[in-house]
Amino acid sequence: MVPNSADSTYPVVDLFAGPGGLGEGFASVGTTGLENTPPPRFFVAVSIEKDRWAHKTLFLRHFYRTFPYGRAPEAYYQYLSDELPLSDLLVNHPEAATQAERSALQITLGTASHAAVQKLIEERLQGQHWWVLVGGPPCQAYSVAGRSRMKHLPGFDADERHTLYREYLKIIADHRPPVFLMENVKGLLSATHRGESIMAKILSDLSQPSNALAHSGSPVCHYTLHALARESRDLFGNPNPRSFVVKAERYGVPQTRHRVFILGVRGDLKTRPELLKPHSPPTVAQTIGHLPPIRSGVTGSVRTRNGWTRAIEGLADIDTSGSPCSDEIQNLAQTIGCRAPASTHSCFRADTYSPDMGHETLQFMHDPRLSTITGHAARAHMPSDLRRYAFAATYAEHVGKNPKLQDFPNALLPAHSNIGGTTLPFPDRFKVQRSNRVASTITAHIAKDGNYYIHYDPVQCRSLSVREAARLQTFPDNYHFDGPRTEQYRQIGNAVPPYLAMQIGELVADILDKAKSETT
Numbered sequence: 001m002v003p004n005s006a007d008s009t010y011p012v013v014d015l016f017a018g019p020g021g022l023g024e025g026f027a028s029v030g031t032t033g034l035e036n037t038p039p040p041r042f043f044v045a046v047s048i049e050k051d052r053w054a055h056k057t058l059f060l061r062h063f064y065r066t067f068p069y070g071r072a073p074e075a076y077y078q079y080l081s082d083e084l085p086l087s088d089l090l091v092n093h094p095e096a097a098t099q100a101e102r103s104a105l106q107i108t109l110g111t112a113s114h115a116a117v118q119k120l121i122e123e124r125l126q127g128q129h130w131w132v133l134v135g136g137p138p139c140q141a142y143s144v145a146g147r148s149r150m151k152h153l154p155g156f157d158a159d160e161r162h163t164l165y166r167e168y169l170k171i172i173a174d175h176r177p178p179v180f181l182m183e184n185v186k187g188l189l190s191a192t193h194r195g196e197s198i199m200a201k202i203l204s205d206l207s208q209p210s211n212a213l214a215h216s217g218s219p220v221c222h223y224t225l226h227a228l229a230r231e232s233r234d235l236f237g238n239p240n241p242r243s244f245v246v247k248a249e250r251y252g253v254p255q256t257r258h259r260v261f262i263l264g265v266r267g268d269l270k271t272r273p274e275l276l277k278p279h280s281p282p283t284v285a286q287t288i289g290h291l292p293p294i295r296s297g298v299t300g301s302v303r304t305r306n307g308w309t310r311a312i313e314g315l316a317d318i319d320t321s322g323s324p325c326s327d328e329i330q331n332l333a334q335t336i337g338c339r340a341p342a343s344t345h346s347c348f349r350a351d352t353y354s355p356d357m358g359h360e361t362l363q364f365m366h367d368p369r370l371s372t373i374t375g376h377a378a379r380a381h382m383p384s385d386l387r388r389y390a391f392a393a394t395y396a397e398h399v400g401k402n403p404k405l406q407d408f409p410n411a412l413l414p415a416h417s418n419i420g421g422t423t424l425p426f427p428d429r430f431k432v433q434r435s436n437r438v439a440s441t442i443t444a445h446i447a448k449d450g451n452y453y454i455h456y457d458p459v460q461c462r463s464l465s466v467r468e469a470a471r472l473q474t475f476p477d478n479y480h481f482d483g484p485r486t487e488q489y490r491q492i493g494n495a496v497p498p499y500l501a502m503q504i505g506e507l508v509a510d511i512l513d514k515a516k517s518e519t520t
Helices: 021-027 052-065 074-080 086-092 094-103 111-125 144-150 165-175 198-207 209-213 284-288 305-317 326-339 360-365 383-399 466-472 485-494 498-518
Strands: 010-015 042-049 104-106 132-135 179-185 223-226 245-247 258-266
Touching (some): 010 165, 021 042, 021 052, 021 498, 042 052, 042 094, 052 086, 052 104, 074 086, 094 104, 132 165, 165 179, 179 198, 198 209, 258 498, 305 383, 326 383, 360 498
Parallel strands (some): 010 132, 042 104, 132 179
Antiparallel strands (some): 179 258, 245 258
């Protein structure tokens, strides 16, 4: 159940929560899953998210966390295994369901909801002075790719996604949290709005939120802003914007995910955060290689295993003589019939796989109580893309790097009008997640197609499954994502890796402990 006013446990208010990556990380700080251990350092008092499917994901995770860590009811695991409907799970545990309904809320943040959200936060905090506000506004208008797509659209300068951070700012001004954490995309560093640097504006506003908003109803409040990976300030003591970038792969996350994290400590508190401690991540193979092999589906009229096999066998009719992996491609085409996985999905017994549990990141994701691992199903791909995936995975395996479009045989090039020019657009549009490296950034684009997320095994010839994407994002194996598969991918791609969030949470817990000690 939700902790009461235990001295060692701090509330978290999570805004723009998505599927709950930040909240999951903070709620994991100090937990071991063992009997008679201290309570977790944080509990998520309220999560707010407007998206329907992400909210459903949040609700179930809040339900799960109402129970002491490691002691969720067996019915929860029966639900994950499709042995029990969700309605029965909730009926059997009405107190937990009611609690989750109160803490996981579907609300669109903005002017219309501000007064209600302000009151709601006050109610959920129950007068507690030591807590943390976390979250980040939607990032499409800040990302480099997003701005390139949207900057010519009518009304781009007025897009609310430029200014939703001000709603976050209002909540800081209203409630004056001892600590806040704001996360967003690296594109903030280069983004401008009406000629002004968005990053510079955000740093200025977060330092003096009441002044920035001309918030006459709130007391003046100053925050000192800190970076988590490296502190860098100019001669006047102002932080270097680039120091706020955290490279997740340096902190045990198996992907090259670079995001902006701004940690604010209220000006009346004299504590400073420690920096994150770098440690090596597991490779892609260590993270997902123990999952059972599955093959992709195939779109079109033929969806059988034989149809899938014939599509890849078509590589034998393509001239690959100019490729450094020509022999390997021909061998794959001739042997795929007897090597192909039997199924496109696997809801397999969790006790039949053996991950390298010596790595702390993998320990974080593992749950020994799971009877099955869910979400491990492959998408269907066009026959032409199957051949491209088979070629790309074989090339990466035997050449040691991802192929560019110019490395593909002409017969495998996409049938786009601009492919035949002297320069190829998006030359790395087919990207294999190489087994001995960390993955490239898992983004929401994974919901659209798998071209940037090809599995490293040529025999499987597919893009990543939902569970594989979730593992590369360090979501625990018992984390359930609601909604259609496309929505599940989108939630995962937009999330903060929980394992990274846990490490940040450890720093925040230390700040709050020291600040509380200094004021008593």
